[in-house]
Amino acid sequence: MKAAVFMGRGVIETTTLDDLEVQDHEIKVRNMAVGVCGTDIHIFHGEKGSADVKPPVVLGHEYAGEVVAVGRAVTGFQVGDRVAVDPNIYCGTCYYCRNGRKHLCENLTAIGVNRNGGFAEYSVIPEQQAFRLGDTVDFEAGAMAEPLACCLHGIDLAQIRPGDTVCVIGGGAIGQLMVQLAKLAGASRVFLSEPVAQRRQIALENGADYAVDPFQEDVAQAVRKINGRGVDVVIECAGNQKATAQAFAVAGKGAAIVLFSVPKPDAEFPVKLFDVFRKELRIMGSFINPDTHQRAVNLINAGKVNISPLITHRYGLDQVEEAIRKQSDPDSIKVLVKP
Numbered sequence: 001m002k003a004a005v006f007m008g009r010g011v012i013e014t015t016t017l018d019d020l021e022v023q024d025h026e027i028k029v030r031n032m033a034v035g036v037c038g039t040d041i042h043i044f045h046g047e048k049g050s051a052d053v054k055p056p057v058v059l060g061h062e063y064a065g066e067v068v069a070v071g072r073a074v075t076g077f078q079v080g081d082r083v084a085v086d087p088n089i090y091c092g093t094c095y096y097c098r099n100g101r102k103h104l105c106e107n108l109t110a111i112g113v114n115r116n117g118g119f120a121e122y123s124v125i126p127e128q129q130a131f132r133l134g135d136t137v138d139f140e141a142g143a144m145a146e147p148l149a150c151c152l153h154g155i156d157l158a159q160i161r162p163g164d165t166v167c168v169i170g171g172g173a174i175g176q177l178m179v180q181l182a183k184l185a186g187a188s189r190v191f192l193s194e195p196v197a198q199r200r201q202i203a204l205e206n207g208a209d210y211a212v213d214p215f216q217e218d219v220a221q222a223v224r225k226i227n228g229r230g231v232d233v234v235i236e237c238a239g240n241q242k243a244t245a246q247a248f249a250v251a252g253k254g255a256a257i258v259l260f261s262v263p264k265p266d267a268e269f270p271v272k273l274f275d276v277f278r279k280e281l282r283i284m285g286s287f288i289n290p291d292t293h294q295r296a297v298n299l300i301n302a303g304k305v306n307i308s309p310l311i312t313h314r315y316g317l318d319q320v321e322e323a324i325r326k327q328s329d330p331d332s333i334k335v336l337v338k339p
């Protein structure tokens with residue numbers, strides 16, 4: 001089969017790999033649509049992913065496809081089923097796995113990170129990593145189940161209550177999904193801070209009530225003009241110092257601040273500790289998608305999240321490197337590879 005193999009920092013080679021055998025509890029998937037993730041960009045540039053990466057490996061962990069073969073012991077899937085893949089595999093025996101926090105697993109492995117994933121014609125995965133998509137759901141929407149599941153974990157941590165006010169910093173694919181989920185969670189007002197006009201427009205058409213250009217306006221002032229005070233929940237999805245500063249500036253008393261973006265491993269940020277005390281801020285990180293994949297698929301199957309406007313570019317298997325570079329461009333939101 002044809003595959004785009006990550007060979008090490010900055011190198012992806014399109015090549016032919018041996019056909020895959022299917023073990024008893026595995027299914028073989030024809031990979032149909034694969035999202036390029038910020039994590040792929042980090043790995044491509046030699047940085048860490050969610051798990052350590054040892055090339056050669058086929059990247060691509062946000063994907064959906066069609067089941068083309070099932071192992072002898074598989075009961076939950078048949079050939080022809082459409083599935084979305086949860087890439088994260090937990091050991092089940094470490095302290096965190098046995099303490100209700102499996103995503104913090106000491107031995108986390110992930111399809112498309114440290115075992116072969118989506119940037120190939122086919123993949124073979126354990127049955128329990130697959131989630132059935134509706135018969136009419138398109139694979140492009142299915143490919144977004146994984147980032148949506150990660151966003152759901154962030155939304156859960158933020159504990160948005162109906163009526164809360166929410167500000168999302170950054171209108172890339174994650175920020176766009178956060179805007180829609182915040183609205184679904186019952187937020188009364190959703191603000192977005194995003195410098196690219198097209199992204200602001202798309203967010204406004206899909207649930208954002210106000211979109212602010214942080215290069216033109218002071219976001220905290222703009223929000224306070226409308227809202228009177230800071231917001232109840234801030235979700236930072238941009239991944240730079242200015243965005244983090246905005247997140248703190250826009251947070252009202254009692255706010256939850258979810259620092260969702262993947263920072264550089266050595267990134268630091270000074271926090272005014274008195275504000276944390278006096279405003280009783282809850283500052284939190286959010287890591288991957290523990291037990292949220294099924295809900296993400298439920299939302300996609302029910303058509304509750306509008307995915308199609310977020311997909312801006314599509315590439316073939318020969319162009320994975322280009323796809324990864326395009327995902328960093330401000331004119332893209334979500335880039336897909338269609339193997």
Ligand SMILES: [Zn+2]
Nearest residue numbers: 037038039062
């Ligand atoms: Zn991802």
Ligand SMILES: [Zn+2]
Nearest residue numbers: 091094097105
């Ligand atoms: Zn574990």
